[in-house]
Amino acid sequence: xxxxxxxxxxxxxxxxxxxxxxHFDPATGCPYWLEWAEQADWDPxxxxxxxxxxxxxxHFEDELLRGGPVRRWVPKAxxxxxxxxxxxxxxxxxxKSRISIDDFRLDxxxxxxxxxxxxxxxxxxxxxxxxxxxxxxxxxxxxLAQHRGGICFxxxxxxxxxxxxxxxxWMDHLKAYQTHVIDQAVxxxxxxxxxxxxxxxxxxxxxxADRLESDGTxxxxxxxxxxxxxxxxxxxxxxxxxxxxLLDGVYMTPTYGNTLMGLAASxxxxxxxxxxxxxxxxxxxxxxxxxDPDAPDTVVDYGATGRVMITTLTKExxxxxxxxxxEGERERPYEKYPWDGVSGVRPFGRLASVTTVGVY
Amino acid sequence: MIHFPVLRWGEPYQxxxxxxxxxxxxxxxxxxxxxxxxGLVARDLRKAQRARDALREIPCAELVKMVKRAxxxxxxxxxxxxxxxxxxxxxxxxxxATTGLPEQLCRMNLEKxxxxxxxxxxxxxxxxxxxxxxxxxxxFGDEDGVLRSYQAIAxxxxxxxxxxxSGVHSLWLPVVPLQVGLVLKPGPQEPWTPWRLSQAFFxxxxxxxxxxxxxxxxxxxxxxxxxxxxxxxxxxxxxxxRYRGNPAVQVHGPGFSKILIGDDQVDDWEQHLDLMxxxxxxxxxxxxxxxxxxWASRHTKEIAAALAVRLGPIxxxxxDDPKAELAAFTVPGxxxxxxxxxxxxxxxxxxxxxxxxxxxxxxxxxxxRYGYLRPTVLSCAATSAAAAKEYMFPFxxxxxxxxxxxxxxxxxxxxxxxxxxxxxxxxSLMEATNIDRLNLGPIPTTQLNWLQPHEGNIVDxxxxxxxxxxx
Numbered sequence: 001x002x003x004x005x006x007x008x009x010x011x012x013x014x015x016x017x018x019x020x021x022x023h024f025d026p027a028t029g030c031p032y033w034l035e036w037a038e039q040a041d042w043d044p045x046x047x048x049x050x051x052x053x054x055x056x057x058x059h060f061e062d063e064l065l066r067g068g069p070v071r072r073w074v075p076k077a078x079x080x081x082x083x084x085x086x087x088x089x090x091x092x093x094x095x096k097s098r099i100s101i102d103d104f105r106l107d108x109x110x111x112x113x114x115x116x117x118x119x120x121x122x123x124x125x126x127x128x129x130x131x132x133x134x135x136x137x138x139x140x141x142x143x144l145a146q147h148r149g150g151i152c153f154x155x156x157x158x159x160x161x162x163x164x165x166x167x168x169x170w171m172d173h174l175k176a177y178q179t180h181v182i183d184q185a186v187x188x189x190x191x192x193x194x195x196x197x198x199x200x201x202x203x204x205x206x207x208x209a210d211r212l213e214s215d216g217t218x219x220x221x222x223x224x225x226x227x228x229x230x231x232x233x234x235x236x237x238x239x240x241x242x243x244x245x246l247l248d249g250v251y252m253t254p255t256y257g258n259t260l261m262g263l264a265a266s267x268x269x270x271x272x273x274x275x276x277x278x279x280x281x282x283x284x285x286x287x288x289x290x291x292d293p294d295a296p297d298t299v300v301d302y303g304a305t306g307r308v309m310i311t312t313l314t315k316e317x318x319x320x321x322x323x324x325x326x327e328g329e330r331e332r333p334y335e336k337y338p339w340d341g342v343s344g345v346r347p348f349g350r351l352a353s354v355t356t357v358g359v360y
Numbered sequence: 361m362i363h364f365p366v367l368r369w370g371e372p373y374q375x376x377x378x379x380x381x382x383x384x385x386x387x388x389x390x391x392x393x394x395x396x397x398x399g400l401v402a403r404d405l406r407k408a409q410r411a412r413d414a415l416r417e418i419p420c421a422e423l424v425k426m427v428k429r430a431x432x433x434x435x436x437x438x439x440x441x442x443x444x445x446x447x448x449x450x451x452x453x454x455x456x457a458t459t460g461l462p463e464q465l466c467r468m469n470l471e472k473x474x475x476x477x478x479x480x481x482x483x484x485x486x487x488x489x490x491x492x493x494x495x496x497x498x499x500f501g502d503e504d505g506v507l508r509s510y511q512a513i514a515x516x517x518x519x520x521x522x523x524x525x526s527g528v529h530s531l532w533l534p535v536v537p538l539q540v541g542l543v544l545k546p547g548p549q550e551p552w553t554p555w556r557l558s559q560a561f562f563x564x565x566x567x568x569x570x571x572x573x574x575x576x577x578x579x580x581x582x583x584x585x586x587x588x589x590x591x592x593x594x595x596x597x598x599x600x601x602r603y604r605g606n607p608a609v610q611v612h613g614p615g616f617s618k619i620l621i622g623d624d625q626v627d628d629w630e631q632h633l634d635l636m637x638x639x640x641x642x643x644x645x646x647x648x649x650x651x652x653x654x655w656a657s658r659h660t661k662e663i664a665a666a667l668a669v670r671l672g673p674i675x676x677x678x679x680d681d682p683k684a685e686l687a688a689f690t691v692p693g694x695x696x697x698x699x700x701x702x703x704x705x706x707x708x709x710x711x712x713x714x715x716x717x718x719x720x721x722x723x724x725x726x727x728x729r730y731g732y733l734r735p736t737v738l739s740c741a742a743t744s745a746a747a748a749k750e751y752m753f754p755f756x757x758x759x760x761x762x763x764x765x766x767x768x769x770x771x772x773x774x775x776x777x778x779x780x781x782x783x784x785x786x787x788s789l790m791e792a793t794n795i796d797r798l799n800l801g802p803i804p805t806t807q808l809n810w811l812q813p814h815e816g817n818i819v820d821x822x823x824x825x826x827x828x829x830x831x
Contacts, residue, residue, distance in 0.1 A: 169602040206399035
């Protein structure tokens with residue numbers, strides 16, 4: 001295990017050098033980082049030799065992602081490629097946006113390798129039941145289905161509207177909207193499309209399972225064999241509840257991720273480990289650390305609680321040491337993922353009171 | 361440590377998520393409370409009809425006997441709590457420790473709830489106007505030669521309960537004898553009363569599948585309201601506004617209860633000083649029936665000054681002191697915020713703090729985990745923003761307002777005590793739709809007649825009278 005950890009560390013350092021060289025090369029980097037380098041009194045290409053050296057960048061502020069011009073984030077090497085933009089937040093004010101060319105495909109190809117074929121059979125069709133619109137999830141899940149040889153049906157849910165309904169207290173409208181979304185999902189599942197795989201959020205999975213049960217069937221009865229769930233906070237209690245009472249033996253894998261990072265898969269979560277969910281980032285393309293909120297240069301001890309810090313290291317996006325709006329416990333490397341993980345992910349306590357979460 | 365499980369139709373369920381309930385002053389953990397999740401509530405409520413079915417197997421008269429017995433047990437017995445048992449004294453100490461309410465007030469509420477259960481037969485007689493309770497079971501029956509039919513609108517009543525005062529639990533006590541199940545979401549700091557009442561009900565023979573208990577966060581409360589056809593919810597003005605006009609929800613918020621003194625009686629205001637003090641102070645001012653406004657056309661400064669003499673010197677005492685009358689604010693920053701709000705109100709013209717001179721060291725006492733506010737009396741020279749304030753401690757505004765303008769200015773009022781013998785004014789009070797409970801004459805706002813409905817008749821909320829014929 002120690003060798004694997006060291007190898008992962010060496011791979012990460014080598015990848016950091018390659019990515020930094022790419023983003024700060026005037027021929028390949030994006031306008032934002034090239035202009036940043038012009039004003040800095042140090043040269044990242046000379047001084048960054050390892051992941052730890054990224055400290056020199058301080059902490060990336062995601063506020064920089066609000067507003068345009070969005071092209072400043074497109075690496076010159078990709079200037080002629082078709083560019084997608086994905087948004088996060090946006091209930092009020094200008095949403096944060098990030099560009100993407102192939103990252104979502106690469107991230108989901110990596111994630112695809114973590115899915116068991118007997119539960120997510122290659123060639124089977126998918127239902128994407130969750131936030132689509134300007135979010136990465138829609139294209140990403142659709143691509144995942146295609147990558148595995150299937151076709152993806154999509155039912156949209158607009159989380160920005162859901163948040164507004166909650167804030168306004170329009171609970172009847174909220175209920176009607178949830179029903180409208182679930183109606184569409186149930187219709188698709190009963191339409192003979194041979195859908196076996198499902199992406200959805202915890203709340204929508206509850207809604208779907210309840211509806212199917214009212215109709216005299218279940219997630220399993222509707223033909224689903226594998227569920228990939230994420231998008232909102234995923235607690236061990238909810239994980240247990242879903243396994244014991246909603247899924248009827250259907251396999252489910254929790255995930256953690258967002259528009260800015262790739263997708264973190266989870267180690268097996270079972271009754272034996274109290275349904276604890278530990279996520280591991282798709283290193284070296286992204287790194288998750290758990291740091292002391294008051295001294296974010298310091299990683300907390302294993303088992304201790306801290307704020308989640310992510311670093312995104314792809315050739316499309318360089319995002320060093322961004323302090324997420326989440327907290328959790330630092331977890332030890334795992335055989336399959338020989339680098340640090342994070343468990344118990346939940347909204348960062350100091351910010352939680354001003355954030356509406358779990359609305360999907 | 362004591363562990364409160366979730367009760368899923370009487371069956372204990374230990375959640376993987378627990379919330380620690382701590383001593384308000386020391387922070388010492390006193391209990392762990394299993395936290396439900398919204399989906400679990402939604403799922404269980406699909407089986408709500410079973411709760412009513414189980415209760416309908418027992419005649420209402422038998423259920424009335426059971427809840428009366430439960431009242432005795434609640435007040436006197438050692439009842440299960442987790443793996444241990446809890447005596448009434450334990451209950452008083454534990455509830456005081458997590459809510460900040462003085463032990464003597466916890467005991468008062470214990471006796472109050474036991475007392476209400478003890479007279480539930482009379483209460484149901486009053487609420488149903490002596491209807492034969494079997495009519496609720498069968499759905500129809502004969503009353504004085506007339507065929508009556510009542511239909512239960514909901515198999516269970518959902519309740520999102522507060523932490524501030526256990527007295528409010530009296531509102532839902534008539535539910536079980538009406539063969540309607542209970543879905544309780546306890547306040548985060550007050551798991552004690554819903555649990556102990558449930559255990560008393562079970563010991564008295566009420567079927568376990570009639571009661572569900574879902575501690576948890578706001579998501580759980582929202583699930584209770586969303587999935588119960590009828591709910592009670594307790595909260596602040598924002599909650600009241602959110603659910604106003606929703607026929608599925610009976611919302612209990614601030615009472616803005618008042619004493620209105622008529623021009624014919626105001627010159628004799630001193631005769632009613634005890635009544636005013638009592639109405640403001642009892643239960644540390646935490647109840648919706650506590651008086652937060654005294655309105656009169658004259659003598660308001662003298663009334664405020666006299667109240668200040670009585671209320672101002674009252675200071676916080678340890679919760680186990682039998683003379684303790686003030687409850688602590690246990691939400692960090694809450695006492696400070698309220699005190700700041702009062703200071704802002706005092707910036708208005710004509711608003712004065714009559715109690716300031718009795719508050720050695722100030723109105724606010726702040727500690728690391730809690731705070732106290734000493735009783736505060738403001739005099740208001742006219743109706744103003746300050747006059748509409750209500751807080752969860754002994755606080756009252758004494759407002760100068762011509763009698764003719766009073767009813768148009770007081771706003772929504774849960775309890776109004778009208779001290780007047782002036783017939784036209786008494787008639788106006790009777791007609792005022794912004795007053796719920798009306799006391800005509802010198803009756804404290806806090807003096808309840810349990811045989812009368814509170815914020816609507818719970819029988820009307822749970823049952824509808826309908827036409828029914830049978831050939």
